[in-house]
Amino acid sequence: MTEQKRHHHHGNLREALITAGLELMEQGGPDALSLRKCAKRAGVSHAAPAHHFNGLVSLQAAIIARGYQKFSASMRRAADQADAAPQAQLNAICAGYIDFARSHTAVFKFMFQPHNNDSQTLDATTQEELDRDSMASYQILRDACAPFEHNDAQGVSTEIMVWSLVHGYAMLFCAPGKTESPSGPIPEFSQILPKLKLKTNITP
Amino acid sequence: MTEQKRHHHHGNLREALITAGLELMEQGGPDALSLRKCAKRAGVSHAAPAHHFNGLVSLQAAIIARGYQKFSASMRRAADQADAAPQAQLNAICAGYIDFARSHTAVFKFMFQPHNNDSQTLDATTQEELDRDSMASYQILRDACAPFEHNDAQGVSTEIMVWSLVHGYAMLFCAPGKTESPSGPIPEFSQILPKLKLKTNITP
DNA sequence: TGGGGTATCTTGACAGTGTCAACATGGAGA
DNA sequence: TCTCCATGTTGACACTGTCAAGATACCCCA
Numbered sequence: 001m002t003e004q005k006r007h008h009h010h011g012n013l014r015e016a017l018i019t020a021g022l023e024l025m026e027q028g029g030p031d032a033l034s035l036r037k038c039a040k041r042a043g044v045s046h047a048a049p050a051h052h053f054n055g056l057v058s059l060q061a062a063i064i065a066r067g068y069q070k071f072s073a074s075m076r077r078a079a080d081q082a083d084a085a086p087q088a089q090l091n092a093i094c095a096g097y098i099d100f101a102r103s104h105t106a107v108f109k110f111m112f113q114p115h116n117n118d119s120q121t122l123d124a125t126t127q128e129e130l131d132r133d134s135m136a137s138y139q140i141l142r143d144a145c146a147p148f149e150h151n152d153a154q155g156v157s158t159e160i161m162v163w164s165l166v167h168g169y170a171m172l173f174c175a176p177g178k179t180e181s182p183s184g185p186i187p188e189f190s191q192i193l194p195k196l197k198l199k200t201n202i203t204p
Numbered sequence: 205m206t207e208q209k210r211h212h213h214h215g216n217l218r219e220a221l222i223t224a225g226l227e228l229m230e231q232g233g234p235d236a237l238s239l240r241k242c243a244k245r246a247g248v249s250h251a252a253p254a255h256h257f258n259g260l261v262s263l264q265a266a267i268i269a270r271g272y273q274k275f276s277a278s279m280r281r282a283a284d285q286a287d288a289a290p291q292a293q294l295n296a297i298c299a300g301y302i303d304f305a306r307s308h309t310a311v312f313k314f315m316f317q318p319h320n321n322d323s324q325t326l327d328a329t330t331q332e333e334l335d336r337d338s339m340a341s342y343q344i345l346r347d348a349c350a351p352f353e354h355n356d357a358q359g360v361s362t363e364i365m366v367w368s369l370v371h372g373y374a375m376l377f378c379a380p381g382k383t384e385s386p387s388g389p390i391p392e393f394s395q396i397l398p399k400l401k402l403k404t405n406i407t408p
Numbered sequence: 409t410g411g412g413g414t415a416t417c418t419t420g421a422c423a424g425t426g427t428c429a430a431c432a433t434g435g436a437g438a
Numbered sequence: 439t440c441t442c443c444a445t446g447t448t449g450a451c452a453c454t455g456t457c458a459a460g461a462t463a464c465c466c467c468a
Contacts, residue, residue, distance in 0.1 A: 009434075009445055029318060034425065045447050047427080052445090056426065106318065112375060114233060114313050138386050150396070160377075160385060161369070161396035168372025171316060173364075181364060182342050192354070192365035194398040213416060213463070238454065249418050251456080256416090260455065411468085418461070425454070432447070438440085 014052040014062075016042040021063045022107065030110050035059060054123045057116050062126045064115075067107040068133035074100040075140050086147040086198065091190060093144040094166045098189055101170035109171065141166075148196040158196065165193065218256040218266075220246040225267045226311065234314050239263060258327045261320050266330045268319075271311040272337035278304040279344050290351040290402065295394060297348040298370045302393055305374035313375065345370075352400040362400065369397065 010016065020041035024033045035056055036046045053059040078096030082088045101108045122130070145159035166189065173186045180186065214220065224245035228237045239260055240250045257263040282300030286292045305312045326334070349363035370393065377390045384390065 013445080029320065031320060035427090036425065044445095046425095047448080048446055050427075109318050113317060114310060114379075116233060116235060135386065142387060150398075157391045157395050159387065160373075160391055161398075164372035164376060164396060165365070165369045166372065167376055168368035168370065169364075171375060172368060172371055175318075182339065183346060183363065187361045187364055191361050192368060194354075194365075217416085239456090240454065248416095250454095251419080252417055254456075409468100411466105413464105413466090415464080416462080419459085421458085422456085423454100426452095428449105428451085430448085430450105433445085435442105435444085437442090 010042065010044055010048075013042060013044060013048060017049055017052060017059060018062050018066055021059055022066060025063065025106050025110065026104065029106050030113075033060070033063075052123075053126065054121065058122045058126050060110075060115065061122050061130050063107070064111050065126065065129040065133045067104065067111045068130075068137045070104065071097075071100050071108070071111070072133070072137045072140055074103075075137070079140075079144070086144075087196075090144045090148070090162070090196075091193070093141060094162070094189055094193065097141070097166050098170050098174055101174035102176060105175055108174075112167070112171070147198055149199050150194075150196055162193075214246065214248055214252075217246060217248060217252060221253055221256060221263060222266050222270055225263055226270060229267065229310050229314065230308065233310050234317075237264070237267075256327075257330065258325065262326045262330050264314075264319065265326050265334050267311070268315050269330065269333040269337045271308065271315050272334075272341045274308065275301075275304050275312070275315070276337070276341045276344055278307075279341070283344075283348070290348075291400075294348045294352070294366070294400075295397070297345060298366070298393055298397065301345070301370050302374050302378055305378035306380060309379055312378075316371070316375070351402055353403050354398075354400055366397075 017038045020038040021033055023041070024037055035049050035053075038059065039046050039049050042048075049059065053062065075093050075096035078092040078099065079089055082092035141163055142159050145162050148158050150158040150161050169189055169192065173181060178186070221242045224242040225237055227245070228241055239253050239257075242263065243250050243253055246252075253263065257266065279297050279300035282296040282303065283293055286296035345367055346363050349366050352362050354362040354365050373393055373396065377385060382390070
Protein backbone atom coordinates (compact mmCIF):
# COMPACT_ATOMS: atom_id res chain seq x y z
CA MET A 1 0.00 0.00 0.00
CA THR A 2 3.02 2.23 -0.10
CA GLU A 3 3.07 3.15 -3.77
CA GLN A 4 0.56 1.11 -5.66
CA LYS A 5 -2.67 2.22 -4.11
CA ARG A 6 -3.61 5.73 -5.11
CA HIS A 7 -4.55 7.75 -2.13
CA HIS A 8 -7.33 10.25 -2.28
CA HIS A 9 -4.72 12.90 -1.64
CA HIS A 10 -2.03 13.29 -4.22
CA GLY A 11 0.63 14.34 -1.78
CA ASN A 12 2.23 17.20 -3.65
CA LEU A 13 -0.13 18.17 -6.41
CA ARG A 14 0.99 21.77 -6.58
CA GLU A 15 4.51 20.81 -7.51
CA ALA A 16 3.32 18.16 -9.94
CA LEU A 17 1.15 20.69 -11.75
CA ILE A 18 3.97 23.20 -12.06
CA THR A 19 6.30 20.53 -13.40
CA ALA A 20 3.70 19.34 -15.89
CA GLY A 21 3.06 22.92 -16.95
CA LEU A 22 6.74 23.58 -17.56
CA GLU A 23 6.97 20.49 -19.72
CA LEU A 24 3.92 21.42 -21.76
CA MET A 25 5.22 24.94 -22.25
CA GLU A 26 8.67 23.88 -23.37
CA GLN A 27 7.26 21.36 -25.79
CA GLY A 28 4.38 23.20 -27.39
CA GLY A 29 4.71 26.86 -26.45
CA PRO A 30 2.49 28.92 -24.17
CA ASP A 31 -0.71 27.95 -25.97
CA ALA A 32 -0.10 24.28 -25.24
CA LEU A 33 -0.52 24.96 -21.54
CA SER A 34 -3.92 24.16 -20.09
CA LEU A 35 -5.19 23.38 -16.64
CA ARG A 36 -6.88 20.23 -17.84
CA LYS A 37 -3.79 18.85 -19.51
CA CYS A 38 -1.72 19.51 -16.41
CA ALA A 39 -4.33 17.78 -14.32
CA LYS A 40 -4.30 14.78 -16.63
CA ARG A 41 -0.50 14.59 -16.50
CA ALA A 42 -0.62 14.67 -12.73
CA GLY A 43 -3.25 11.94 -12.70
CA VAL A 44 -6.02 13.96 -11.10
CA SER A 45 -9.40 15.17 -12.24
CA HIS A 46 -9.83 18.30 -14.30
CA ALA A 47 -11.02 20.47 -11.44
CA ALA A 48 -8.42 19.47 -8.88
CA PRO A 49 -6.01 22.31 -9.73
CA ALA A 50 -8.57 24.83 -8.54
CA HIS A 51 -7.71 23.91 -4.95
CA HIS A 52 -4.07 24.93 -5.50
CA PHE A 53 -4.25 27.79 -7.97
CA ASN A 54 -6.63 30.65 -8.22
CA GLY A 55 -7.32 29.97 -11.87
CA LEU A 56 -5.08 29.61 -14.90
CA VAL A 57 -3.22 32.87 -14.42
CA SER A 58 -1.99 31.72 -11.03
CA LEU A 59 -0.61 28.51 -12.47
CA GLN A 60 1.10 30.56 -15.15
CA ALA A 61 2.55 32.83 -12.50
CA ALA A 62 3.85 29.84 -10.56
CA ILE A 63 5.49 28.50 -13.72
CA ILE A 64 7.09 31.87 -14.27
CA ALA A 65 8.40 31.89 -10.72
CA ARG A 66 9.94 28.50 -11.35
CA GLY A 67 11.42 29.94 -14.52
CA TYR A 68 13.06 32.71 -12.54
CA GLN A 69 14.66 30.16 -10.27
CA LYS A 70 16.26 28.38 -13.20
CA PHE A 71 17.15 31.74 -14.69
CA SER A 72 19.03 32.76 -11.54
CA ALA A 73 20.73 29.39 -11.42
CA SER A 74 21.92 29.78 -15.01
CA MET A 75 23.48 33.16 -14.30
CA ARG A 76 25.06 32.05 -11.05
CA ARG A 77 26.50 28.93 -12.65
CA ALA A 78 28.17 31.00 -15.35
CA ALA A 79 29.52 33.48 -12.82
CA ASP A 80 30.97 30.75 -10.62
CA GLN A 81 33.01 29.38 -13.51
CA ALA A 82 34.44 32.77 -14.45
CA ASP A 83 37.25 34.92 -13.13
CA ALA A 84 36.41 37.13 -10.16
CA ALA A 85 37.30 40.38 -11.94
CA PRO A 86 34.29 42.67 -12.43
CA GLN A 87 34.40 42.61 -16.22
CA ALA A 88 34.67 38.82 -16.33
CA GLN A 89 31.81 38.52 -13.88
CA LEU A 90 29.57 40.81 -15.91
CA ASN A 91 30.37 38.94 -19.09
CA ALA A 92 29.56 35.67 -17.39
CA ILE A 93 26.24 36.93 -16.03
CA CYS A 94 25.23 38.06 -19.50
CA ALA A 95 26.31 34.71 -20.94
CA GLY A 96 24.16 32.93 -18.37
CA TYR A 97 21.26 35.24 -19.21
CA ILE A 98 21.57 34.39 -22.89
CA ASP A 99 22.15 30.70 -22.23
CA PHE A 100 18.87 30.50 -20.40
CA ALA A 101 17.04 32.35 -23.17
CA ARG A 102 18.44 29.91 -25.72
CA SER A 103 17.81 26.72 -23.80
CA HIS A 104 14.41 27.65 -22.36
CA THR A 105 13.15 29.97 -25.07
CA ALA A 106 9.45 29.42 -24.58
CA VAL A 107 9.49 29.93 -20.82
CA PHE A 108 11.89 32.86 -21.11
CA LYS A 109 9.67 34.75 -23.50
CA PHE A 110 6.62 33.88 -21.50
CA MET A 111 8.24 35.30 -18.38
CA PHE A 112 8.56 38.73 -19.94
CA GLN A 113 5.19 38.98 -21.60
CA PRO A 114 2.32 41.16 -20.54
CA HIS A 115 0.22 39.01 -18.26
CA ASN A 116 -3.29 39.22 -17.06
CA ASN A 117 -2.12 39.03 -13.49
CA ASP A 118 -1.72 42.79 -13.35
CA SER A 119 -4.99 43.60 -11.70
CA GLN A 120 -5.88 40.04 -10.87
CA THR A 121 -5.46 38.48 -7.50
CA LEU A 122 -3.01 35.61 -7.32
CA ASP A 123 -2.88 33.15 -4.46
CA ALA A 124 -0.75 34.53 -1.67
CA THR A 125 1.87 31.81 -1.97
CA THR A 126 2.20 32.20 -5.73
CA GLN A 127 2.45 35.96 -5.44
CA GLU A 128 5.20 35.62 -2.85
CA GLU A 129 7.14 33.12 -4.94
CA LEU A 130 6.91 35.34 -7.98
CA ASP A 131 8.06 38.48 -6.18
CA ARG A 132 10.91 36.75 -4.42
CA ASP A 133 12.27 34.83 -7.39
CA SER A 134 12.03 37.67 -9.88
CA MET A 135 13.73 40.09 -7.55
CA ALA A 136 16.49 37.55 -6.92
CA SER A 137 17.19 37.31 -10.63
CA TYR A 138 17.27 41.03 -11.02
CA GLN A 139 19.59 41.41 -8.06
CA ILE A 140 22.17 39.17 -9.71
CA LEU A 141 22.34 41.39 -12.75
CA ARG A 142 22.29 44.49 -10.59
CA ASP A 143 25.25 43.33 -8.53
CA ALA A 144 27.25 42.53 -11.63
CA CYS A 145 26.68 46.05 -12.95
CA ALA A 146 27.41 47.79 -9.67
CA PRO A 147 31.17 48.28 -10.21
CA PHE A 148 30.67 50.11 -13.50
CA GLU A 149 29.91 53.53 -14.78
CA HIS A 150 28.39 54.35 -18.10
CA ASN A 151 28.14 57.33 -20.40
CA ASP A 152 29.16 59.90 -17.81
CA ALA A 153 25.84 59.35 -16.09
CA GLN A 154 25.58 58.45 -12.44
CA GLY A 155 23.70 55.88 -10.52
CA VAL A 156 21.17 53.59 -12.03
CA SER A 157 21.66 54.01 -15.72
CA THR A 158 24.37 51.38 -16.08
CA GLU A 159 22.20 48.49 -15.04
CA ILE A 160 19.30 49.81 -17.08
CA MET A 161 21.59 49.98 -20.10
CA VAL A 162 23.08 46.52 -19.64
CA TRP A 163 19.72 44.98 -18.86
CA SER A 164 18.10 46.55 -21.91
CA LEU A 165 20.94 45.42 -24.12
CA VAL A 166 21.12 41.82 -22.98
CA HIS A 167 17.37 41.50 -22.80
CA GLY A 168 16.82 42.89 -26.27
CA TYR A 169 19.52 40.63 -27.65
CA ALA A 170 17.97 37.63 -25.95
CA MET A 171 14.45 38.44 -27.11
CA LEU A 172 15.40 39.17 -30.69
CA PHE A 173 18.11 36.69 -31.46
CA CYS A 174 17.89 33.77 -29.05
CA ALA A 175 15.82 31.03 -30.58
CA PRO A 176 17.12 27.49 -30.61
CA GLY A 177 19.46 27.17 -33.57
CA LYS A 178 19.03 30.77 -34.71
CA THR A 179 22.23 32.24 -36.11
CA GLU A 180 20.96 34.71 -38.70
CA SER A 181 19.42 38.15 -38.36
CA PRO A 182 17.62 39.94 -41.21
CA SER A 183 20.95 41.43 -42.22
CA GLY A 184 23.48 38.67 -41.65
CA PRO A 185 25.02 36.46 -39.01
CA ILE A 186 24.36 37.33 -35.38
CA PRO A 187 27.49 38.46 -33.55
CA GLU A 188 28.40 37.22 -30.10
CA PHE A 189 26.95 39.29 -27.31
CA SER A 190 30.42 40.25 -26.12
CA GLN A 191 30.89 42.08 -29.42
CA ILE A 192 27.99 44.43 -28.85
CA LEU A 193 28.51 45.14 -25.15
CA PRO A 194 30.08 48.60 -24.95
CA LYS A 195 33.22 49.03 -22.94
CA LEU A 196 32.41 50.22 -19.45
CA LYS A 197 34.52 52.20 -17.02
CA LEU A 198 35.08 51.07 -13.46
CA LYS A 199 33.72 53.46 -10.90
CA THR A 200 36.28 55.47 -9.01
CA ASN A 201 36.28 54.08 -5.52
CA ILE A 202 36.73 57.27 -3.58
CA THR A 203 34.76 60.46 -3.93
CA PRO A 204 35.92 63.78 -2.41
CA MET B 205 -30.80 50.74 -50.08
CA THR B 206 -27.42 52.34 -50.08
CA GLU B 207 -26.47 51.94 -46.45
CA GLN B 208 -29.40 50.69 -44.47
CA LYS B 209 -30.06 47.33 -46.04
CA ARG B 210 -27.39 44.84 -45.13
CA HIS B 211 -26.10 43.08 -48.17
CA HIS B 212 -25.18 39.46 -48.06
CA HIS B 213 -21.64 40.50 -48.82
CA HIS B 214 -20.00 42.66 -46.24
CA GLY B 215 -17.85 44.54 -48.72
CA ASN B 216 -14.58 44.63 -46.91
CA LEU B 217 -14.76 42.07 -44.16
CA ARG B 218 -11.05 41.38 -44.04
CA GLU B 219 -10.27 44.96 -43.11
CA ALA B 220 -13.15 45.11 -40.66
CA LEU B 221 -11.88 41.99 -38.88
CA ILE B 222 -8.35 43.35 -38.59
CA THR B 223 -9.63 46.64 -37.22
CA ALA B 224 -11.86 44.88 -34.72
CA GLY B 225 -8.98 42.65 -33.70
CA LEU B 226 -6.67 45.60 -33.12
CA GLU B 227 -9.30 47.23 -30.91
CA LEU B 228 -9.86 44.07 -28.88
CA MET B 229 -6.12 43.61 -28.44
CA GLU B 230 -5.46 47.16 -27.31
CA GLN B 231 -8.34 47.06 -24.87
CA GLY B 232 -8.00 43.65 -23.26
CA GLY B 233 -4.63 42.25 -24.25
CA PRO B 234 -3.82 39.34 -26.55
CA ASP B 235 -6.15 36.95 -24.75
CA ALA B 236 -9.12 39.19 -25.45
CA LEU B 237 -8.75 38.51 -29.15
CA SER B 238 -11.04 35.85 -30.57
CA LEU B 239 -12.35 35.11 -34.02
CA ARG B 240 -15.92 35.04 -32.78
CA LYS B 241 -15.70 38.43 -31.09
CA CYS B 242 -14.18 39.97 -34.19
CA ALA B 243 -16.96 38.48 -36.27
CA LYS B 244 -19.58 39.87 -33.92
CA ARG B 245 -18.01 43.33 -34.05
CA ALA B 246 -18.04 43.21 -37.82
CA GLY B 247 -21.67 42.12 -37.82
CA VAL B 248 -21.17 38.73 -39.43
CA SER B 249 -21.64 35.18 -38.31
CA HIS B 250 -19.04 33.33 -36.29
CA ALA B 251 -17.69 31.31 -39.19
CA ALA B 252 -17.39 34.12 -41.72
CA PRO B 253 -13.74 34.92 -40.89
CA ALA B 254 -12.71 31.49 -42.11
CA HIS B 255 -13.18 32.72 -45.69
CA HIS B 256 -10.59 35.45 -45.18
CA PHE B 257 -8.12 33.96 -42.74
CA ASN B 258 -6.67 30.52 -42.52
CA GLY B 259 -7.56 30.20 -38.85
CA LEU B 260 -6.81 32.34 -35.83
CA VAL B 261 -3.07 32.49 -36.35
CA SER B 262 -3.55 34.13 -39.72
CA LEU B 263 -5.76 36.83 -38.25
CA GLN B 264 -3.12 37.38 -35.59
CA ALA B 265 -0.46 37.63 -38.28
CA ALA B 266 -2.53 40.18 -40.19
CA ILE B 267 -2.94 42.23 -37.01
CA ILE B 268 0.81 42.09 -36.49
CA ALA B 269 1.40 43.25 -40.06
CA ARG B 270 -0.89 46.20 -39.40
CA GLY B 271 1.08 46.84 -36.24
CA TYR B 272 4.30 47.00 -38.25
CA GLN B 273 2.75 49.60 -40.51
CA LYS B 274 1.94 51.84 -37.56
CA PHE B 275 5.35 51.08 -36.11
CA SER B 276 7.10 52.26 -39.26
CA ALA B 277 4.90 55.34 -39.37
CA SER B 278 5.82 56.21 -35.80
CA MET B 279 9.53 56.03 -36.52
CA ARG B 280 9.24 57.95 -39.78
CA ARG B 281 7.16 60.66 -38.16
CA ALA B 282 9.78 61.18 -35.48
CA ALA B 283 12.59 61.23 -38.03
CA ASP B 284 10.82 63.78 -40.21
CA GLN B 285 10.57 66.22 -37.33
CA ALA B 286 14.24 65.91 -36.42
CA ASP B 287 17.43 67.41 -37.74
CA ALA B 288 18.97 65.63 -40.72
CA ALA B 289 22.29 64.95 -38.97
CA PRO B 290 22.95 61.20 -38.48
CA GLN B 291 22.96 61.35 -34.69
CA ALA B 292 19.73 63.33 -34.56
CA GLN B 293 18.12 60.93 -37.00
CA LEU B 294 19.13 57.90 -34.99
CA ASN B 295 17.88 59.47 -31.78
CA ALA B 296 14.57 60.25 -33.45
CA ILE B 297 14.16 56.75 -34.83
CA CYS B 298 14.72 55.31 -31.36
CA ALA B 299 12.26 57.82 -29.90
CA GLY B 300 9.67 56.73 -32.46
CA TYR B 301 10.39 53.10 -31.61
CA ILE B 302 9.79 53.77 -27.94
CA ASP B 303 6.79 55.99 -28.57
CA PHE B 304 5.08 53.16 -30.39
CA ALA B 305 5.90 50.70 -27.63
CA ARG B 306 4.40 53.06 -25.07
CA SER B 307 1.25 53.98 -26.96
CA HIS B 308 0.50 50.51 -28.41
CA THR B 309 2.01 48.34 -25.70
CA ALA B 310 -0.18 45.30 -26.18
CA VAL B 311 0.26 45.12 -29.94
CA PHE B 312 3.96 45.89 -29.68
CA LYS B 313 4.64 43.04 -27.30
CA PHE B 314 2.45 40.73 -29.29
CA MET B 315 4.43 41.53 -32.43
CA PHE B 316 7.63 40.23 -30.89
CA GLN B 317 6.31 37.12 -29.23
CA PRO B 318 6.92 33.57 -30.32
CA HIS B 319 4.04 32.71 -32.58
CA ASN B 320 2.57 29.49 -33.81
CA ASN B 321 2.92 30.63 -37.38
CA ASP B 322 6.42 29.24 -37.57
CA SER B 323 5.61 25.96 -39.19
CA GLN B 324 2.04 26.82 -40.01
CA THR B 325 0.80 27.94 -43.35
CA LEU B 326 -0.62 31.43 -43.50
CA ASP B 327 -2.77 32.71 -46.35
CA ALA B 328 -0.59 33.96 -49.14
CA THR B 329 -1.80 37.55 -48.79
CA THR B 330 -1.26 37.65 -45.04
CA GLN B 331 2.18 36.12 -45.36
CA GLU B 332 3.14 38.73 -47.96
CA GLU B 333 1.84 41.59 -45.83
CA LEU B 334 3.74 40.35 -42.82
CA ASP B 335 7.03 39.93 -44.65
CA ARG B 336 6.80 43.26 -46.40
CA ASP B 337 5.76 45.33 -43.41
CA SER B 338 8.18 43.79 -40.93
CA MET B 339 11.10 44.19 -43.30
CA ALA B 340 10.13 47.81 -43.91
CA SER B 341 10.27 48.54 -40.18
CA TYR B 342 13.61 46.87 -39.83
CA GLN B 343 14.98 48.76 -42.81
CA ILE B 344 14.21 52.08 -41.15
CA LEU B 345 16.29 51.21 -38.11
CA ARG B 346 18.99 49.74 -40.30
CA ASP B 347 19.33 52.89 -42.37
CA ALA B 348 19.55 55.03 -39.26
CA CYS B 349 22.43 52.89 -37.96
CA ALA B 350 24.28 52.74 -41.25
CA PRO B 351 26.47 55.84 -40.74
CA PHE B 352 27.89 54.58 -37.46
CA GLU B 353 30.58 52.31 -36.18
CA HIS B 354 30.65 50.61 -32.85
CA ASN B 355 33.17 49.02 -30.56
CA ASP B 356 35.92 48.74 -33.19
CA ALA B 357 33.90 46.02 -34.89
CA GLN B 358 32.94 46.20 -38.51
CA GLY B 359 29.77 45.70 -40.39
CA VAL B 360 26.58 44.53 -38.86
CA SER B 361 27.20 44.79 -35.17
CA THR B 362 26.12 48.40 -34.83
CA GLU B 363 22.53 47.80 -35.86
CA ILE B 364 22.39 44.63 -33.79
CA MET B 365 23.62 46.57 -30.79
CA VAL B 366 21.22 49.50 -31.25
CA TRP B 367 18.31 47.22 -32.02
CA SER B 368 18.98 45.07 -28.97
CA LEU B 369 19.29 48.11 -26.75
CA VAL B 370 16.19 49.95 -27.88
CA HIS B 371 14.16 46.75 -28.05
CA GLY B 372 15.16 45.64 -24.58
CA TYR B 373 14.41 49.08 -23.21
CA ALA B 374 11.03 49.09 -24.89
CA MET B 375 10.14 45.60 -23.70
CA LEU B 376 11.23 46.10 -20.13
CA PHE B 377 10.28 49.66 -19.37
CA CYS B 378 7.58 50.78 -21.76
CA ALA B 379 4.21 50.21 -20.23
CA PRO B 380 1.65 53.00 -20.18
CA GLY B 381 2.46 55.23 -17.24
CA LYS B 382 5.47 53.20 -16.11
CA THR B 383 8.25 55.38 -14.74
CA GLU B 384 9.89 53.11 -12.16
CA SER B 385 12.23 50.17 -12.49
CA PRO B 386 12.99 47.74 -9.64
CA SER B 387 15.84 50.03 -8.64
CA GLY B 388 14.56 53.53 -9.20
CA PRO B 389 13.29 55.92 -11.85
CA ILE B 390 13.74 54.93 -15.48
CA PRO B 391 16.17 57.17 -17.33
CA GLU B 392 15.49 58.54 -20.79
CA PHE B 393 16.64 56.29 -23.57
CA SER B 394 19.10 58.92 -24.79
CA GLN B 395 20.95 58.51 -21.49
CA ILE B 396 21.69 54.85 -22.05
CA LEU B 397 22.55 54.97 -25.75
CA PRO B 398 26.34 54.78 -25.98
CA LYS B 399 28.17 57.34 -28.01
CA LEU B 400 28.83 56.06 -31.51
CA LYS B 401 31.53 57.03 -33.97
CA LEU B 402 30.77 58.03 -37.52
CA LYS B 403 32.25 55.74 -40.10
CA THR B 404 35.20 57.07 -42.02
CA ASN B 405 33.95 57.74 -45.51
CA ILE B 406 36.95 56.64 -47.49
CA THR B 407 38.85 53.41 -47.21
CA PRO B 408 42.26 52.89 -48.85
C1' DT C 409 -29.01 39.42 -72.11
C1' DG C 410 -29.00 35.54 -69.84
C1' DG C 411 -26.82 31.54 -67.14
C1' DG C 412 -23.53 29.22 -64.65
C1' DG C 413 -19.65 29.36 -61.57
C1' DT C 414 -17.68 31.03 -57.52
C1' DA C 415 -16.61 33.97 -53.74
C1' DT C 416 -18.86 35.04 -49.66
C1' DC C 417 -21.74 34.33 -45.73
C1' DT C 418 -24.95 31.34 -42.54
C1' DT C 419 -26.25 27.54 -39.77
C1' DG C 420 -25.13 23.63 -37.18
C1' DA C 421 -22.15 20.60 -34.96
C1' DC C 422 -18.03 18.93 -32.26
C1' DA C 423 -14.14 18.70 -29.14
C1' DG C 424 -11.53 21.35 -26.03
C1' DT C 425 -11.10 25.11 -22.63
C1' DG C 426 -11.68 27.70 -17.76
C1' DT C 427 -14.65 28.02 -14.07
C1' DC C 428 -18.26 27.19 -10.82
C1' DA C 429 -21.27 24.34 -7.62
C1' DA C 430 -22.27 20.24 -5.17
C1' DC C 431 -20.62 16.26 -3.28
C1' DA C 432 -17.11 12.62 -1.44
C1' DT C 433 -13.13 11.37 1.17
C1' DG C 434 -9.89 11.01 4.62
C1' DG C 435 -6.40 13.00 7.74
C1' DA C 436 -5.44 15.91 11.77
C1' DG C 437 -6.52 18.07 15.82
C1' DA C 438 -9.90 18.89 19.88
C1' DT D 439 -13.70 9.31 19.24
C1' DC D 440 -15.74 12.93 16.73
C1' DT D 441 -15.68 16.71 13.98
C1' DC D 442 -13.75 20.10 10.77
C1' DC D 443 -11.56 21.12 6.66
C1' DA D 444 -8.11 20.52 3.11
C1' DT D 445 -8.16 17.94 -0.92
C1' DG D 446 -10.15 15.58 -4.74
C1' DT D 447 -14.34 14.11 -7.94
C1' DT D 448 -18.31 14.67 -10.86
C1' DG D 449 -21.22 17.39 -13.55
C1' DA D 450 -22.55 21.41 -15.77
C1' DC D 451 -22.13 25.87 -18.35
C1' DA D 452 -20.50 29.31 -21.54
C1' DC D 453 -17.02 30.22 -24.64
C1' DT D 454 -13.48 29.02 -28.02
C1' DG D 455 -11.53 27.35 -32.93
C1' DT D 456 -12.65 24.56 -36.66
C1' DC D 457 -15.06 21.82 -39.94
C1' DA D 458 -19.08 20.49 -43.13
C1' DA D 459 -23.14 21.60 -45.66
C1' DG D 460 -26.21 24.72 -47.44
C1' DA D 461 -27.80 29.56 -48.96
C1' DT D 462 -27.02 33.87 -51.40
C1' DA D 463 -25.53 37.28 -54.64
C1' DC D 464 -22.06 38.95 -57.61
C1' DC D 465 -19.22 38.55 -61.87
C1' DC D 466 -17.79 36.91 -66.14
C1' DC D 467 -18.53 34.70 -70.37
C1' DA D 468 -21.53 32.70 -74.04
